[in-house]
Amino acid sequence: MIDFTFYSPTFFAFGKNAEAETGKLAKRYGATKALLHYGQQSVIRSGLLDRVETSLHEAGIETVRLGGVVPNPEASKVYEGIELGRREGVDMVIGVGGGSAVDSAKAIAAGIPYDGDFWDFYDDKKTIEKALPIGCVLTLAATGTEGSNSSVITKVEDNQKKRGIGHNLLRPAFSVLNPELTYTLPAYQTACGIADMLAHILERYLSNTPDVELTDRMSEAVMKTIVNQGRIAIREPENYEARAALMWAGMVAHNDILGVGREQDWSSHQMEHELSAVYGVAHGAGLAVVFPAFMTYTLEHDLARYAQLAHRVFDVEPDFGNLRGMAEEGIRRFKAFLKEIGMPLTFAELGAREEDIPMLASRVYLTNGDLLGFFQPLSRDDIANVYRLAL
């Protein structure tokens, strides 16, 4: 185990009708005027935005609305939110929706008190020193942004640069999680969320740090639950218990309680980011394509770890003389699960093109000097090879 700090100060209100708590929670964190930030019309049509606004008004908090966040949220909307928030003098930003609305809300919350271009934070030029308190009313179990320190924004006008950052000031002050709000999600989006959560855990699970039994076992527990309950949620979209398990699992998968004390990888996320940036595919779908390819490519790097994953999460029978066989069977079952819930597994299904691979590989943001990731650090050639395994 390596030394670590862990800080997850978010107050979570979880359950049926939890959104009615928004006003009380916002008040507790000192809000007098909140920017309500959301994406498409669905939160308006469903009445959710009105309910949240009513709860805030009843707590004596004024509101300003800003909608129009798109999947893979864009810097242009963040600039708009910062300008609006400053003009209106808001002292809290509340994202209502999925990861995109909340990630965009986080960027606005950091940008409002900053005397420069918020993109400096995402472009590794500056560190956040101050942010408005952030609230979250979640409608999609996937990115874990409701409890995480991260936010990912795309700068369309700068060659579709997609950049993620992590900072404790980006952890929401409070998050409201009502599993019923996810009932109406299309099966495809539910499945993308499932793929995303599993990826958040696997990025931490694939580690070279020895002696991490506790976080290994906890990670396996959460992955196994996501697989079991994910299947149910796809089959029965209004099954409260399955939706509730997924919603809480999405938070646990990414607030870093499963990542403490271990080196983490995060190369598949970087490789996926370019698929999203170039083809506009959903993050979870891109991960479903990239992650099994990455696992296949790095199988030999730690057969024992892959065999353990195969056994403990995908019920592959131990075969101690044939760890490679176990590891391969584990990846096969992982892919079969992703396919079962409706995820793509290949470039073709995603609409990505083989001839773009050199371009994609050249775009990937390298996180480890000249290399990508930490489990088995990848050169640009390796990255291209991983993409090829996903053809």
Add this chain to the structure above:
Amino acid sequence: MIDFTFYSPTFFAFGKNAEAETGKLAKRYGATKALLHYGQQSVIRSGLLDRVETSLHEAGIETVRLGGVVPNPEASKVYEGIELGRREGVDMVIGVGGGSAVDSAKAIAAGIPYDGDFWDFYDDKKTIEKALPIGCVLTLAATGTEGSNSSVITKVEDNQKKRGIGHNLLRPAFSVLNPELTYTLPAYQTACGIADMLAHILERYLSNTPDVELTDRMSEAVMKTIVNQGRIAIREPENYEARAALMWAGMVAHNDILGVGREQDWSSHQMEHELSAVYGVAHGAGLAVVFPAFMTYTLEHDLARYAQLAHRVFDVEPDFGNLRGMAEEGIRRFKAFLKEIGMPLTFAELGAREEDIPMLASRVYLTNGDLLGFFQPLSRDDIANVYRLAL
């Protein structure tokens, strides 16, 4: 899953020499003068108290010392701390030691700003509305107080009343966890800590709430790790990895991440409190005696749950036609493990007397109206029967 809130805002600094961070962390939470609260001489002899004090002084924070907290910490010391803290004008209370020092520090932190007798909080007469920020430098992995909302204090002069409370204002602002500080613990105390952690999880695990796969699996993951790493720590007291796993597991076991969304029991803790109060035994040792007895007594209440525990934590082979046999074998293995690490299993080993059982049963604080606990609520007769099973 039932509706819940979850809030664990503590900042954890974990690793070798983590205590050197104390000053920086205390400053971040606004301290200018801190009460350093501790127990026996060991933190002085080891130099830990000096190191913590130096770190605080280097951060420009004044300190006042108050030692002498005893195991099963007493109200009299809390009164002393409140008086000293007020006189000295401290604005933070830092517990340095195990659960006793930190629980006492929590009571002092709540008592200083309260215009009445702090015991009102523990006697269910008042709710805490304000507390000084609390710091923790942990030397013992056991009670989970470093991340929990709880504090247990005994009022000797009031018939040894031992009362625990839970309030989010009692969660430490920061906790410093250095596994090396636990190297010198006697094996007996290490084992008591292990029994206490397992009990914290089992009190939550024994639940009537259906559809709790996520918290079930996470709980099993942590219990299995505690058993595995506990064995190692007893055998090799200076094994960093085992000590580190236990130290973090102790936090996870009790900050309630394993308890959210489910009804919890907590009857074994109440039954143990009377053993500690009357015979002065270590809390973990008392739990080792009471918990298996409680499990045996309530076996029929949920054979499937006990069989699941037996299989997933104690590796009992599934035998679907004989859940009772599996459940019993699970308890046998649990007891064998406790015995292996040096814990008592009977009243006799604890120095408790059969003839005291009616008196003990009459003392137990009932948490569920006229009954105790929520898994299989116990009458006073049931409580006496549980004690008898531990003879």
